[in-house]
Amino acid sequence: MRTKGHTSVSNDGWDLIVVGGGNAALCAAIVAAESGRKVLILESAPKVYRGGNSRHTRNFRCMHQGPLSVLTDAYEEDEYFDDLMRVTKGVTDEKLARLTIRESEKCLPWMEAHGVRFQPSLSGTLSLSRTNAFFLGGGKALVNAYYNTAEELGVAVVYDAEVRHVHLERDRFTYVDVNIRGQEHRIFGKSAVLASGGFQADLDWLTRAWGPSAANFLIRGTPYNRGIVLRDMLDQQAESVGDPTQCHAVAIDGRAPKFDGGIVTRLDCVPFSIVVNRDGERFYDEGEDVWPKRYAIWGRLVAAQPEQVGYSIIDSKSLDLFMPSVFPPVKADTLEELGEALGISGNELQKTIAEYNAACRPGTFHPTELDGLATEGLEPPKTNWARPIDTPPYYGYTLRPGVTFTYLGLKVDETARVHTISGPLANVWAAGEIMAGSILGQGYLAGFGMTIGTVFGRIAGKEAANHA
Amino acid sequence: MPEDITLNPFSEAIDEARRQVEICNACRYCEGFCSVFPAINRQRAFADGDITQLANLCHNCRGCYYACQYVPPHEFALNLPAALNDVRQQSWERLARPQAIGRLFHERGVALAAALVAGFAVLFALMAVLQPESGEGFYAYLSHGVMVVVFTPAFLFPLFAIGVSLRAYWREIGGAPVRFGHLVNAVRSAGRMRNLDGGQGQGCNFEDGDRFSNRRRVYHQMVLYGFLLAFASTSSGTIMHYGFAMEAPYGFFSLPKMLGVPGGILMCIGTAGLAYMKMSADKHLGSARVWGGEMAFIALLFFVSLSGLMLYMATGTAAVPTLLALHLGAVLAFFLLMPYSKMVHGFFRFAALVREAQQRDGMP
DSSP states (O other): OOOOSOOOOOSSOBSEEEEOOSHHHHHHHHHHHHTTOOEEEEOSSOGGGTTGGGGGOOEEEOOBSSOBTTBOSOBOHHHHHHHHHHHHTTOSOHHHHHHHHHHHHHHHHHHHHTTOOEESOOTTOGGGTTTEEEETTOHHHHHHHHHHHHHHTTOEEESSEEEEEEEEETTEEEEEEEEETTEEEEEEBSOEEEOOOOSTTOHHHHHHHHOGGGGGOEEOSOTTOOOHHHHHHHHTTBOEESOTTOEEEEEEETTSOSSOOGGGGBOOOGGGSEEEOTTSOBOSOTTSSOHHHHHHHHHHHHHTSGGGOEEEEEEGGGTTSSOOOSSOOEEESSHHHHHHHHTSOHHHHHHHHHHHHHHOOOOOOOTTSOOOOOOSSOSSOOOSSOOOOOSSSEEEEEEEEEEEEEOOEEOBOTTOEEEETTEEEEEEEEOGGGTGGGTOOSSOOTTHHHHHHHHHHHHHHHHHHHHO | OOOOOTTOTTHHHHHHHHHHHHHHHHHOTTTTTOSHHHHHHTOSSOOHHHHHHHHHHOOOOOHHHHHOTTOTTSTTOOOHHHHHHHHHHHHHHHHOSSGGGTTHHHHOHHHHHHHHHHHHHHHHHHHHHSOOSSOSGGGGTSOHHHHHHHHHHHHHHHHHHHHHHHHHHHHHHTOOOOOHHHHHHHHHHHHHTGGGTTTTTSOBOSSSTTOOBSHHHHHHHHHHHHHHHHHHHHHHHHHHHHHHOOOSOOOTTSHHHHHHHHHHHHHHHHHHHHHHHHHHSOGGGSOGGGHHHHHHHHHHHHHHHHHHHHHHHTTTSTTHHHHHHHHHHHHHHHHHHGGGSTTHHHHHHHHHHHHHHHHHTTOO
């Protein structure tokens, strides 16, 4: 059965209802459909925006004991786990984490067999060629491939279908209430997989968790992850994991769209710049470490500044040292003019940079390594790549916090089963961002979200298929 | 250095393509699909000539469109295949000499059809007025001398016009002196239509949304190789005629026929396939303005090859004079329109592939 576009939702006979339409949802649906189950995917986005945040991803972090597909060398369990421990500072569930890591190796061939294509590490990301397998064309191409595979397996897909309520009777799921293109529907199923992401697109929720400053955050991913199902399940006493007040945020171009700006809004200029706040003052060591190891803290740093904004300032010496970004920088011949063009005090900016320039010391500048070219007697210091900003024209980028994902999620066990305070649910499983907080309790590890989604999507699909 | 084409009416399309290319350069997810993205990634700023080169390098496989997070209704509104197609199309029209007729036949299938009818008329008139006293095969209806007098200039003039256009293109994109290795590289790429293989041999996204297939690539190569066989057939006939005094008609087991018949069959199947696929492809991922002209061009190629095959099959029958006029009339129209129809894409694309080989080598 090929289900193009709109599927009429008949109300009976669904073995499995998958809530969500990203990577984890699709993996679950495909696995269950391959076991002969009748599967319905309810995706809250319209078709063109299907796939949740998976649409914006680009790679999959994968354990491997030798060269595997596009991955070079080896990346074994302990190293992978150490990397995870480093970013989470121990806020993880070791059993689930090791399960995810071990399973990732089996996932890659499975992904290829289900239409996903990989390519060697993209230019500018060579540091990931051993650990992360890049999707040819990125995450949306992966999502397209999975939808095509699901379609061939007879999975029914409904777009514009926002699930409002997952109905539980004691420990059993019975039906979902869903709004499909403005119409309320009640759809019954024998089991459910919840894979509808986090709540980062619900600005009110973010504001409750973060305070009013969250109104100035940009959301890097899909506007459809509003956490409706997560909230509904928490209201029904589902057990949660992850700090409810925390989200992962990076510093992105302040001119990015409110939602869905994705990869192109990132800015890699910070280590070669100085960053000032609205008042023209510096507030953190821009050269603390190489950018891949530091960009994740800058969202939080900027979020703590007045009006949640920062300004990264470089001169013409540094313009070609980082990846181009989607918006051209603001450009001026003097620092005063640059400050005014950015909407901050030109005088203050000039003063800050004069102090910084005076603190710079002679030495050899190496853009690609920690060069130790540090300021002296400056607070906060800049400990690497500290070259005077003195060669016009000058350039400035506005920085804002860009939210990638939230940590609060449903607690699951190693079978992806959802638990309430009265015990495990008989026929509800969760996969993807909605449960990722169980494993990634803090921090960020490139490509690990897709690993969690794929591993737990497959587990959830298998469990649901066995149940039906 | 690539030129800046200031103050020209085509700059709007170039500006739009540049806007999109700069977004692509900040993303890079599509790097593995074709040569266009690595070419983008080598640069930071894009002069008009750079955009024209990227546009001619793009084979319109559409992989990047379906993989893109930023297609409309997203506010970045990327549709790179269409943006580059517009620039590419306009570059052919802008660089055509004489420029005055650069646009007509691309846009208007009707104009192309009119040219075809005119080609028929010329041939019928020639055959009526200059009927030879004697001659064998189709030389009984039109003498070899007349054919040479008509078709030699009709073939050489378009080649000259295309040569002039390519020179202007090369100047515009800032091409370097060509080395043999670059040509070999370009022939290899075109020979396999590497830029339509999706990067891993899965093909392109053309006739069935985001699903990949190699159908378009296969049909295109049937036309390309069919055309080259037909061309080789004519060339071999010319050599046999002048070099060895072996005059047409040739039997089936002669070089012209052994090359020409399979060539004609390949072209018939290929053009029919391309036309059929074009019906189900999304117009808006190409240059929608020239859809009709492209269709008419495919139909013309189909007619050229079909009438050629029919002419051969009709050997010795009363249908020969009519078929001969139809076939030669179509060939005449096809030759004369080469610089002003979709046919010119092959020459520009080849030049773009040569330039890409240079730039991959790090040449300025």
